Amino acid sequence: MATPLEVLQGFERRIADSADLENPRLELLPPLTAGEVERLKSQIPCPIPEEAAELFRYARGFKIRNPLLHGAHRELSKVDLSGLDAEFGLKQIFPHALSMADDGCGNYWVVDLTNNSTSWGPIFYACHDAPVVVYQTESLAHFIEHVLKGGVDLTPNHNELDAAHEELATRIWRENPGALDFEECSRSEDPDLKAFAMSLDASYQFTDLRTAKLGDGFSWGRYGPWTVNKRFGGKRIFAYQKKTRRQKFKQLWKR
Secondary structure, rough: OOOOHHHHHHHHHHHHHOOOOOEEEEEEOOOHHHHHHHHHHOOOOOOOOOOHHHHHHHHEEEEEEEOOOOHHHHHOEEEEEEOOOOOOOOOOOOOOEEEEEEEOOOOOEEEEOOOOOOOOEEEEEEEEEEEEEEEEEHHHHHHHHHHHHHHHOOOOOOOOOHHHHHHHHHHHHOOOOEEEEEHHHHHOOOOHHHHHHHOOOOOOEEEEEOOOOOOOOOOOOOEEEEEEEOOOOOOOOOEEOOOOHHHHHHHHHOO
């Protein structure tokens, strides 16, 4: 399987070998300096995985200059895979997330790192309108490939970034797939699901993304802008609270 660096260099060669003068330009962002590497290390809960360290010695990301971009790629023209200088919220969901790219509308592709991370993944699409999180991919190389397929190749085939951006976020908001109720989780034979449920109460719904695939996710703002979200430590099991009208009124009164 190709590494992230090999995928990026493959697209570089493809552009260099092209005889098409209209071919869009791929501009690499400079590698991380020694100081930036140390700063990145201080911001994440794990060592920098070798696949990412190798890439960051070559380039921290890239810019795509292509007037024909469409869909998710229209604003996805600069990708900083280190996420070093980007800001991202939702700490209750992704405590150590790094934002690698945005769509120009306040929605981000983020890498979710934990104490046990050994790769620069998984990567999620975090959207605020609708307020959902979509699982994108486990693989940094796969993410780079799909960014560049849509941004450089203009591949006519269905692109996974476009799918998350334009279809899957809407489906998750509309259907709330994979939602688990408190009773189901509190009686589960899965010790993590059961322990998480028993630490909360029946006002919560749960989503288990430990073995997620493209298109899985949950509605972090399903019950309004102040929906309470919880995460089960470093494991990708999430809960969000469905408040009663009385609870919502009390919360508004406190504000």
